[in-house]
Amino acid sequence: MARAFAGAGMRVAIADARADHLEEATAELGGDVHAIELDVTDRDGFARAADETERALGPVDVLCNNAGINLFNDIADATYQDWDWVLGVNLGGVVNGLVTFVPRMKARGEGGHIVNTASMGAFIAGPGAGIYTTAKFAVHGLSDALRYSLRPHGIGVSMVCPGLVKSKIYESDKLRPAELSTDVTPADQEFMRILPAVHEAGMEPEEIGEKVLRAIARNDFYVFTHPDHREELRELFDEVLDAFPDEPAPAERLAFEETRRAGKARALESWPGG
Numbered sequence: 648m649a650r651a652f653a654g655a656g657m658r659v660a661i662a663d664a665r666a667d668h669l670e671e672a673t674a675e676l677g678g679d680v681h682a683i684e685l686d687v688t689d690r691d692g693f694a695r696a697a698d699e700t701e702r703a704l705g706p707v708d709v710l711c712n713n714a715g716i717n718l719f720n721d722i723a724d725a726t727y728q729d730w731d732w733v734l735g736v737n738l739g740g741v742v743n744g745l746v747t748f749v750p751r752m753k754a755r756g757e758g759g760h761i762v763n764t765a766s767m768g769a770f771i772a773g774p775g776a777g778i779y780t781t782a783k784f785a786v787h788g789l790s791d792a793l794r795y796s797l798r799p800h801g802i803g804v805s806m807v808c809p810g811l812v813k814s815k816i817y818e819s820d821k822l823r824p825a826e827l828s829t830d831v832t833p834a835d836q837e838f839m840r841i842l843p844a845v846h847e848a849g850m851e852p853e854e855i856g857e858k859v860l861r862a863i864a865r866n867d868f869y870v871f872t873h874p875d876h877r878e879e880l881r882e883l884f885d886e887v888l889d890a891f892p893d894e895p896a897p898a899e900r901l902a903f904e905e906t907r908r909a910g911k912a913r914a915l916e917s918w919p920g921g
Contacts, residue, residue, distance in 0.1 A: 648711055648762075651856035653679035657709070660700040662687075664714070664822055687714045687740030693747040706755055709863060711762040712744040715779075717816050722777020730778055732827040737782035741789065749797070758801030758919065760863050763790045767810045767876050770883065794868055795911055801919040803866040807859055810873035811849040 652659045653676060661676075662685035663669050669682040681703045685696045700707055716736045718729055741763055752759040768780045769787035787806060794804035855872045862870040 648713065648852075648856040648859050649676060649680050650853055651860040652709070655860060658704040660696075660704055660707075662696055662714075687712075687743055688735045690743050690747070693743045697747050697751065701751075706757075707748055707752065708757070708759045709762065710744060710748045710752075710759070711764070711859075712741040713762070713764040714740045715764060715766075715816060716822065717776055717779045719776060721774050722781075723774065725778055726829045728827045728829040732823060733778040734782050735827075737779060738785045738789075741786055745793070749802070752802055753797075753800050756800075758803075760803040760805065760866075761790075761793065761797065762805045762807060762859060762863065762870075763793075764807045764809070765790065767808050767873070769806070769808055770880060771876065791868075795914040798914050799917040799919070803863070805859065805862045805867055805870050807855070807862075807870040807872065809850065809855055810875045811846065812855065813846055813849040813851055816846070 649659050649661050649672065658681075659676075659679060660681040660683060661669070661672055662683045663672070664684070664686045666684055669684060673680060673682045681700065683696045683699055685692050687693065697707070714736060716733060718725075718733050720729065745761070749761070763786055765786040766779070766783040768776065769783040772780045772784075790804055790806040797804060850873060858872050859870060861867075
């Protein structure tokens, strides 16, 4: 995303908890980015990062909540530490980014855009990354609600749902805080051994970045970067629809739901400037 944005002429700040990754990124991107070391679970650190970005580059028009970790363990065996760690980054990090930046964007009154990275895990569940999936389902709901809330302010919202990406998310344990560590649910070592090769087959990050840039320009909410899951989602949605009871709904309830839907429609139409 940073490469795509910089290539489009945007001034870009990047943040990461790993100093070595920031060094690698700035070496590749040269002077096109401003790098800030940040743990997204640190709310005070987020505020400092926002202040630094504004001093260096000016007000933030596009916020990308992209930080993510994964724990490749069965959800039924998860400990409190597992839950606190993964939810703290994958959901709490998004919340912290929003609470830090959205009031500033609204106060400026010049619109903007929010990009929240979810995952195909926001739709498709399985036991092996259950806490990750829980967080991504939450990011889905958060993002969907947020787009209605921010529409009147001219702030668009996109939710990115990638599949397999050529990334190093399998190195998440290197960042795990000592106070949230546990040896109760160690990951399957053979599975962890093959993960680097699996991720090497993933989509190139640059391709995803270009798709995100295009989505911002078009104000798309859903950003499905991979074609891989279309039929799986079709089967899932068919299962959902088939589960509805085949019986009439009372008129009073239908009237309430129609009022709610009309409110959503009005929110989407209320874009400043037409």
